Amino acid sequence: MIIVLKNDDQTTIAELQQHFGNTNDVFVHNNRVAVQGITAADLSDSERVAAVELIDSVPKAVQGSREFHPEDTVIKTKHSIIGGDNFTMMAGPCSVESEEHVMKMAAVAKANGSTILRGGAYKPRTSPYSFQGLGEDGLKFLRKAADQYNMDVLTEVMDDEHVKLVAKYTDIFQIGARNMQNFSLLKAVGKTNIPVMLKRGMSATVDDILNASEYIAAGGNHNIMIAERGIRTFDNKYTRNTLDVGVVPVLQKLTHYPVIIDPSHASGHTEFVTPLALAGVAAGASGLVVEIHDDPAHALSDGPQALKPNEFKELSDKAFAIRELLTEMPQEQAEAGR
Numbered sequence: 001m002i003i004v005l006k007n008d009d010q011t012t013i014a015e016l017q018q019h020f021g022n023t024n025d026v027f028v029h030n031n032r033v034a035v036q037g038i039t040a041a042d043l044s045d046s047e048r049v050a051a052v053e054l055i056d057s058v059p060k061a062v063q064g065s066r067e068f069h070p071e072d073t074v075i076k077t078k079h080s081i082i083g084g085d086n087f088t089m090m091a092g093p094c095s096v097e098s099e100e101h102v103m104k105m106a107a108v109a110k111a112n113g114s115t116i117l118r119g120g121a122y123k124p125r126t127s128p129y130s131f132q133g134l135g136e137d138g139l140k141f142l143r144k145a146a147d148q149y150n151m152d153v154l155t156e157v158m159d160d161e162h163v164k165l166v167a168k169y170t171d172i173f174q175i176g177a178r179n180m181q182n183f184s185l186l187k188a189v190g191k192t193n194i195p196v197m198l199k200r201g202m203s204a205t206v207d208d209i210l211n212a213s214e215y216i217a218a219g220g221n222h223n224i225m226i227a228e229r230g231i232r233t234f235d236n237k238y239t240r241n242t243l244d245v246g247v248v249p250v251l252q253k254l255t256h257y258p259v260i261i262d263p264s265h266a267s268g269h270t271e272f273v274t275p276l277a278l279a280g281v282a283a284g285a286s287g288l289v290v291e292i293h294d295d296p297a298h299a300l301s302d303g304p305q306a307l308k309p310n311e312f313k314e315l316s317d318k319a320f321a322i323r324e325l326l327t328e329m330p331q332e333q334a335e336a337g338r
Contacts, residue, residue: 190219230266240268
């Protein structure tokens with residue numbers, strides 16, 4: 001449960017920590033104290049008097065709960081600000097294929113408003129015979145390209161054994177959909193101070209993704225963003241997955257973490273990437289992560305969903321225009337009502 005105190009009363013906070021700390025997990029945020037595994041009946045009369053509001057129906061993901069942490073989490077990296085009132089574009093190839101190619105894609109991403117260069121050096125593939133990535137060489141190429149264009153790096157880490165290596169090159173860890181409930185990996189990135197993009201699993205519920213994020217937060221790392229990349233439904237004939245646009249406002253209500261849309265994996269087909277991306281922006285997402293390639297037909301992975309440079313420019317122009325419109329709309333409405 002979450003106890004909201006009348007003020008930032010350090011004495012009462014200390015008493016609550018001492019009272020419950022030996023047998024329960026206790027978390028503090030300003031005037032809010034979250035205690036795992038108790039109800040209002042477990043509080044003493046004095047503790048009840050100190051509280052403004054007792055919230056019992058709290059999800060297990062206490063630290064990620066908006067009730068516990070009302071303010072938006074804003075993640076700051078060297079070149080990006082993610083969350084809050086900010087909108088962040090992230091783009092790059094699915095896989096790092098060569099130093100020359102990722103450098104070329106970084107130029108395209110940067111020219112169209114991206115501050116984060118994405119790319120996979122270790123690739124989880126459905127078939128063991130598919131391209132698995134360039135490994136550490138890929139990380140080096142990705143880092144060099146990002147530094148060349150003053151961008152941050154976003155790349156996937158696949159298991160806890162790779163966390164230390166990937167941390168040498170990345171600014172943001174990506175936890176892929178297949179690893180959303182790889183709890184050893186979540187614990188490992190939770191022990192770092194490197195931001196984490198946690199992708200929703202293909203069959204994961206909202207509570208599933210929130211509880212997965214709690215594994216990261218429980219380790220002390222609160223620089224978390226949640227990515228919606230499409231879920232498996234009864235129909236995948238025309239799109240690779242089903243983009244759950246409605247989860248954007250739902251997550252924003254339940255959690256303070258930024259919500260990112262991945263239209264590439266949701267659609268699986270180039271022609272649908274831009275419409276789905278724009279739907280995510282209109283729904284209020286904090287950013288987009290998009291796959292781009294100058295020759296998708298010969299891409300080493302996920303070519304059918306990659307945007308060519310001119311297509312990415314169109315998406316980016318429209319996405320930033322929609323975001324600007326949403327930002328200006330309240331003022332325009334106020335002026336119209338005068």
